[in-house]
Every structure is written in C-alpha cells, then in structure tokens.
Amino acid sequence: METTRLEAFSDGVFAIAITLLILEIKVPPPGTALGAELLGLWPSYLAYVVSFLVIGAIWINHHAMFKHIVRVDGMLLRLNVLHLMLIAFLPFPTAVLAEAFHRGTDEPIAAAFYGGILTVIGIFVNAMWRYAARGNRLISTHLTATKIRKINRHFLIGPSVYAIATVVALVVPWLALLIFVLLNVFYLWPRWGHESAPSRIGDPTVSSDRSEND
Template identity: 45%
Template sequence: MDGKRAEAFSDGVFAVAITLLALELKVPGGEGPLAHRLLEIWPAYLAYVVSFLSIGIMWLNHHTLFNHILRVDRLLLVLNLLLLMFVAAVPFLTEVVGDELGEHMRGGDATTIMVAYGLLMIAMSICFSAIWWYAGHRRGMLDARLETETVRRSIPRFGIGFVAYVVTTLIGFVSPLAALILFGLTALYYAFEHLPAARELDADAGPGAG
C-alpha cells in the first residue's frame, strides 16, 4: 500500500491543528485600553508559540519520515492515526493552558492542565517513535538507502526528547510556567535532532553509488 495518501491525510490534520491554534487566541474583553488587555494574556501567546513549534517541527519530521517510507500496512496506519489523534488535541489544551496560566502561575488548575499538556507531548513522542521503529523493522518498508544501523542509532536520540518531556511534565507540578518554556525548548531539540533527508542520503551514497 502506497504511503502518499496517508501522508496527504496527515498533512491535512497538521494544517488544521496548527490553524486552530491561532483561532483560539481571543481578544480579551473588559474595560481599559486594548493594549493593556492584550498584554494581560501573554501566557496565551507563549502557549501558542510553544504549541506551534511542537506541531510544526513534528510535521517537518513526519514529512521526512514518510519520504523514506515506501509502503504502509494497516498497523502503521493505526500508529499514524494515534499520532494524529493527539496532534488534533493540542489546540484544545493550548487554549486551556493559556487561560489557566493567565489566572495562576502555579498550583491548582494551572498545574493540572500543564501536566495534561505534558502527557499529550509524551503521547505524541511515543507514537512518532513507534512509527519510526516499526517502519525500520519491517522489511522493504523503508528506503533501501537507510541502513539498519541508521535507524537503530536514531531511536535513542529521539528517546532523549522523550525523557525531556517526562522530566518537564514533572517540573509542571512545581512551576507550570517553567515547564511550558521547557516544552518549547524540547520541541527545538527535535528540530535539530531530525531524521536524515533524502538529499543527505544521496550525499552519503556519493555520485558513484547505485
């Protein structure tokens, strides 16, 4: 089964999720100058940026991953659907994170929602790694230029990001704001610790390869 339809469907989900992030930003009501009211909801802006980075960088890596996948089967499609289910939930939790951090910087509902947000990030990380691991262990599913050792080495590197998400979620019990910032930094880690692009594989193979 060709993976292009799965990738196209995934792109649609990522696009909708990242668009909904902006739609969740509301002009605050109340009295007083608009500039002051806009500044008051800075936690919502921070949550928006962190979630935008998380979804956007995951989409970049997801796009690269599916460029390497030559065919898909039912189990891989299920794993991909699980990933997309969690991606689609990011805008909802992002809005609540912004609202609760605007009310309380620590404790109470702010802690609850930040831990929930962390669990969502962990779930997305697990699903993405599961797709990569499964594709790498199914004969003929990945691009032949990807050596088994390349796949094996990448799993622990992505695991570092998973551990960072777990630790950051625990930090959310103490400081939800610090946890949100760290989630953004972890997303940036995934921007640099990415899968090899096709052009990188071509460069490694050299002009005489094939």
C-alpha cells in the same frame, strides 16, 4: 501501498491543528483599555508560540520520517491515525494551559496535562517508526543498521524528555514550558540525515510487492 495518501492526509490534519491554535486568542471586548487588554493576553500568546513550535517540529520530523518509510500497511495507517488524533486534540490542552496562566491558578496541573499529551504523541511517533523499521519492514533499503539505531535514539529523546518535563511541571510549571520550547527548537532541525536520503524515484522498495495491506 505507497505513502502518498497517508502523507497528504497527515499534512491536512497538521495544517488544521496549527491553524486552530490562533482561535484560542480572543479579541478584547469593546469599552476596555485596549493596550492593557492586549498585554494581558500574554499567556495566550505564550501557549500559542509553544504549541506552534510543537506542531511545526512534529510535522517536520513526520516529513523526515517518510523520507525513509517508502510504503505503508494497515497497521502503520492505524498508528498514524492515532497519532493524528492527538495532534488534532492539542489545541485543547493549549487552551487549558493559557487559561490557567490567565487565572493564576492550577498552572502545575495545566502544564502537566499539556506535557502528558506531548508524551503520548512522542510515544506514537516512536511506535510508528519502530514498527516500520523493524526487520526493514516498510523502509527503504538504503538505510543501514547503524542509521536505524541512530534514528531510534533520536526519536526516543522526545517522549523521554516530555515525561520528565511533565513531572517537573507539577513543581515548577515555568521550567516545564521552557523544556518544551527547547526540545522543539532542537527538533526543528532533524539531525538524523534525512537530507541525504536518496530520491524515491527509482528506489525498488517503493513499488515492492512486500507491502502489507492489512
């Protein structure tokens, strides 16, 4: 089958997850010093910005990936569902991270928990791409072997750096958060040539009978 329904469903999950992030930021209670209370919410603002960048970067690269993946089968659908399950879960570790910094306790555990989830998300991104690209199973024929290897390396950066940052978080949580931000600023601009991918219109691989439905 073609990728249209998978992409539409994925976009919906990304949109809901990124919207839920703001719900963690609570309005200060009445009768308090509003200015001080708003300033005191800085951990929530920080966690919100980090997770917004994370989800935004993952969505951009998901879109870029499906410039090259032109058909799906049952296994890719399942991998994508597991990937989206973790995306939808991300507001929870975001809230845990913000609360830990609010209290000033357990920041290393909260940051490592957050980093661990990002690491698993990165693993599923790699699993999706490598499954689709193996033997040109589900990708467009315009991709060369050199380009596929380049994309493989690009995607491998994510879980590798996230795993390192997760370990760093147990010692210096602030540094881990900085690594999360910098990595996702990097991923906001995919560097593996999806902009030059040809249109799917007229691509014979889109309607190929080689697609596997299960």
